Amino acid sequence: MSEPQIKKPNAITYPLEDLVEKVINGGVRIPEFQRRFRWQWEDVKRLMESIVRGYPIGSVLLWSRPAEDQILNLGALHIHAHKSDSALWVVDGQQRLTSLANALSKEGFNDSRFGISYNLVRQVFVRPHREQLHVIDLPTLFDLQALLRWFSIHQESIDYFEEATKIAKAIRQYSIPAYIVDQEDELILRDIFDRINNYGKRMTTAEVFSALHGGSDDKTKPQQLADISLDIEAEHSFGNIDEDTILRSILARRGANVARDIRAEFSTRGSSREFPNETAREAYSEGKRALSKAVRFLKETAGVPHFSFLSYRYLLVVLTRFFSYHQKPSPRNIDLLKRWFWRASIAGPTMFKGWTQASRILSSQIRPTSEVDSVQNLLRSIPTEGAYSTVTQRFKSTSSSTRIILCALWSSKPRSFTDGRQYEQEDLGRRLEGNQTPGPILPTIVPSGEPNQIANRFIFLSEVPIELARDIIINRPPTMAEPSWHKLLHSHCIDEAMVEYLLRDDIEAFIDLRKKSISILADTFIESMTGLTFEDTPPLASLIIDEDESD
Numbered sequence: 001m002s003e004p005q006i007k008k009p010n011a012i013t014y015p016l017e018d019l020v021e022k023v024i025n026g027g028v029r030i031p032e033f034q035r036r037f038r039w040q041w042e043d044v045k046r047l048m049e050s051i052v053r054g055y056p057i058g059s060v061l062l063w064s065r066p067a068e069d070q071i072l073n074l075g076a077l078h079i080h081a082h083k084s085d086s087a088l089w090v091v092d093g094q095q096r097l098t099s100l101a102n103a104l105s106k107e108g109f110n111d112s113r114f115g116i117s118y119n120l121v122r123q124v125f126v127r128p129h130r131e132q133l134h135v136i137d138l139p140t141l142f143d144l145q146a147l148l149r150w151f152s153i154h155q156e157s158i159d160y161f162e163e164a165t166k167i168a169k170a171i172r173q174y175s176i177p178a179y180i181v182d183q184e185d186e187l188i189l190r191d192i193f194d195r196i197n198n199y200g201k202r203m204t205t206a207e208v209f210s211a212l213h214g215g216s217d218d219k220t221k222p223q224q225l226a227d228i229s230l231d232i233e234a235e236h237s238f239g240n241i242d243e244d245t246i247l248r249s250i251l252a253r254r255g256a257n258v259a260r261d262i263r264a265e266f267s268t269r270g271s272s273r274e275f276p277n278e279t280a281r282e283a284y285s286e287g288k289r290a291l292s293k294a295v296r297f298l299k300e301t302a303g304v305p306h307f308s309f310l311s312y313r314y315l316l317v318v319l320t321r322f323f324s325y326h327q328k329p330s331p332r333n334i335d336l337l338k339r340w341f342w343r344a345s346i347a348g349p350t351m352f353k354g355w356t357q358a359s360r361i362l363s364s365q366i367r368p369t370s371e372v373d374s375v376q377n378l379l380r381s382i383p384t385e386g387a388y389s390t391v392t393q394r395f396k397s398t399s400s401s402t403r404i405i406l407c408a409l410w411s412s413k414p415r416s417f418t419d420g421r422q423y424e425q426e427d428l429g430r431r432l433e434g435n436q437t438p439g440p441i442l443p444t445i446v447p448s449g450e451p452n453q454i455a456n457r458f459i460f461l462s463e464v465p466i467e468l469a470r471d472i473i474i475n476r477p478p479t480m481a482e483p484s485w486h487k488l489l490h491s492h493c494i495d496e497a498m499v500e501y502l503l504r505d506d507i508e509a510f511i512d513l514r515k516k517s518i519s520i521l522a523d524t525f526i527e528s529m530t531g532l533t534f535e536d537t538p539p540l541a542s543l544i545i546d547e548d549e550s551d
Contacts, residue, residue, distance in 0.1 A: 010182070016051070016100065016174040017142075022088065022499050023074070026081025029089045030074065030098075030501075037075055037098050037234055039415055040430040041113055042463075044099045045125050047442050048116060048138070052170045059177040061422035074110035076103040088180065094264045104142045104171075112426065118167060120160035134160060151344030211307040228288045238295050238305035239428030240436060241316070248359065249320035250287030254278070256363035258317060258357050290324035291316075297323065302338050303407050303529065305425050308438040311400040312346040314355040318362045318378075326371040332539040333375045339536065340375065342529035343382040345404060351383070352515045372538045379536050392411065393454045397439035403452055405518065406438055415491040417462040417469040422491070439449050445494075446472065449507045455515040474502045493517050 014022075022028050050057050067087035081087070090179045093226070102108025109115045109128070112313040118141055119126050120134045127180060128137060134157045140146045147168055151161055225243040232241055248258040249267070254275055266280045275283065294316055298304040312317060329337065344362070352358035365377035392401045413422045431441050442457045443466050449456045460469060473494060476485040489495065491516060501510040527533070 006405065010180040011177065011178060013175045013177050015172070016176055019022055019176055019178075020101050020104055023097055024077070024079065024105060024503070026072060026079045027084065027085050027088060028097060029072065029081065032092055037095065038433065039095050039099055039113070041116075042424050042427070042430055044103050044114055047096060047099055048103060048125055048171075050175045052167055053168070054174075054465040057096060057176070058093070059179060059468070060097065061091040062093075062102075062180045063087060063089040063091050064179055064180050064182045065395070070468050076097055076100055076108045076114060077105065078107075088244070091181070091323065092467070093178075103138055106139045109137055110141050118161050118164075119421060120157060123163065133157075136164060142171055143525070144168065144172075152402075155296050155308060171352050173211070191397055215244060226293070228284065231288065232292060232295060233429075235292060236295050236299060237426045238299065239429060239432055240311070240434065241291075241307055242436065244285075245313045245316060246291065248314075248317045249291045252285060252317045252321040252359065253287050253290050253324040256360055256366075258359045258363065273529060285322065287320065290320045290327075293327060294319035295325035297334070297337070298341075299425065301334055303411055303412050303525075305407075306428050306432055306438070308370050308432055308436055309403050309406050309410070310351060311403045312358075313342060314349065314359040314362075315400070317343055318366070321363045321366050322374060322378075325366065325368045326374065329371055329375075329540075330539045333371055335377045336379060336536060336538070339531040340378045340382060342526065343379075343384070343532075345400065346526060346530065347382055348400060355500055376536070393518060395442075395452050395457055397437040397456045402454060405522050406442075406459070406525070408522040409459055409518070411492065411525050412493060413491055414459045415488045416460075417460070417472050417488070418464050420480065420488050423459070431461045432485050444508070445473065446502070449511060453511055453515065455511045455518055458494075474499055511521070 008222075045055060061114060065085050067081065067084045067089070069083040070081055099114065102111060105115050115128045116125050116138045117128045117132075118124075118135065118138065119132075125138075126135065129135065136147075136150060136154075136157075140150050141164060151158060151164070157164075164181045166349075171529055174184070201405055225246045227244050229241050229243065234237060251258045251260070251262065254265075255273065266278075278286075278459065297319060298310070305309055317336075318534035319337075319341070343425070349358035351357045352361055362378060362381055365381055366374040367377070392403050393405065394401070396402050410428075415422050416427075428441070430518070432438065441461050443452050444456050445458055447470075451457075460466065462469060472485075473489065473492075476482060480488075486496070489499070495517070498510050498513050498517075503506075
């Protein structure tokens with residue numbers, strides 16, 4: 001059988017300024033089979049650095065075909081794209097084009113993933129800060145008229161006008177090669193997309209599945225589970241939630257027994273008692289909404305910054321059911337829910353004879369009509385005595401003990417070995433992209449020491465070589481003030497006494513001392529999160545009895 005042929009692609013070179021204008025005006029579209037936007041701030045910054053240095057950033061592959069009038073959501077941009085007979089659909093280059101359009105526009109600048117400024121003195125791209133001297137935002141730098149107005153206002157920076165215009169010119173006049181394919185058969189374009197994304201850095205299995213089989217024009221069908229995972233990651237930088245956890249979260253919302261037969265889930269025979277008339281598409285959509293709220297709770301309240309730090313996945317399933325019914329809990333119930341989460345994390349699923357039973361029993365404690373009863377039932381399901389001994393410090397990236405201690409270490413706000421700033425959650429998400437265990441960000445402090453002890457591991461998200469970070473621990477860099485150095489070390493649970501042991505090459509003493517320090521940190525963290533020394537009384541409003549009822 002002969003292979004399908006396509007017309008020879010038309011090669012063209014776009015000035016960056018023209019290509020970005022096409023994107024912002026809706027002349028460039030993203031096909032449904034493309035994966036979601038996944039880059040973070042550091043990726044966008046490196047792209048801009050490559051452009052001003054004149055480095056090649058690769059070509060883009062575009063598909064010329066008609067497009068309907070529609071509202072496009074591209075990164076932080078919301079674009080009204082008009083109907084076109086020859087719109088350009090991105091087959092390869094989505095991450096780059098989305099980054100450029102957002103980083104160079106005022107609307108995109110307000111998003112933390114794309115907000116980039118240029119320090120005219122240091123001649124580097126930096127995160128935006130208010131009223132920082134000689135620092136200009138990228139959208140202003142990109143717009144010649146706005147650039148001139150900026151310098152007319154900021155006369156103190158006039159000496160750097162030449163530097164600014166040089167960078168602005170380098171960006172606007174940078175050329176990007178593009179290949180335009182004129183081909184009506186979408187299957188061929190999917191094949192091209194799959195082949196491109198299997199050269200070099202491979203897509204994940206979920207991404208390939210989504211690319212080749214998702215994106216149906218049938219609006220009655222639900223998203224693929226892999227799509228939901230990518231959406232949650234794009235929204236929260238929480239990492240790749242596996243499809244099994246996503247499926248069970250969706251099922252838990254519809255009924256407490258997550259181990260039920262899913263083949264008849266949306267048939268008359270297997271219809272959910274709680275949502276009897278719900279379609280599969282509605283179930284997936286509402287399940288994703290509740291899952292997103294559960295992830296936000298873990299990040300912002302429970303101190304779990306990434307999926308790979310989560311002690312047990314079934315707890316996310318139970319939380320999804322809770323937030324599906326109680327979308328805006330009271331502050332008191334949020335605090336109590338945090339206590340329950342950490343008590344369940346420490347106790348583990350053993351008392352329920354496995355995670356399947358734990359999911360079912362705990363999900364059944366959630367009352368759709370009562371937020372207070374749901375939280376109180378969950379708290380009563382976990383014993384408050386005998387299950388809270390200090391977690392082991394043996395390092396195993398998949399163990400619950402290791403992940404609990406990692407959450408404690410993250411609570412100490414570890415700092416970067418590059419510039420001393422506190423690591424942010426998006427740094428963690430970027431460095432762990434594609435990983436479901438935290439191993440890649442936990443190198444040893446002493447390579448010759450015990451690798452299976454958490455005391456010989458530290459959270460490392462910096463761009464500098466690991467050897468340099470190890471050297472900084474024992475030798476303060478001349479460019480770093482001593483208070484900043486101590487603050488950096490303390491953020492990684494290392495003090496001056498430990499450094500002395502390292503300098504003496506007494507590795508055993510260093511490990512013992514740091515183990516004690518981490519134990520104190522973990523115990524303090526667990527005590528704070530579980531709230532075992534406090535009463536678990538419900539919100540005051542729920543205890544108030546109407547006088548008529550009292551009589």
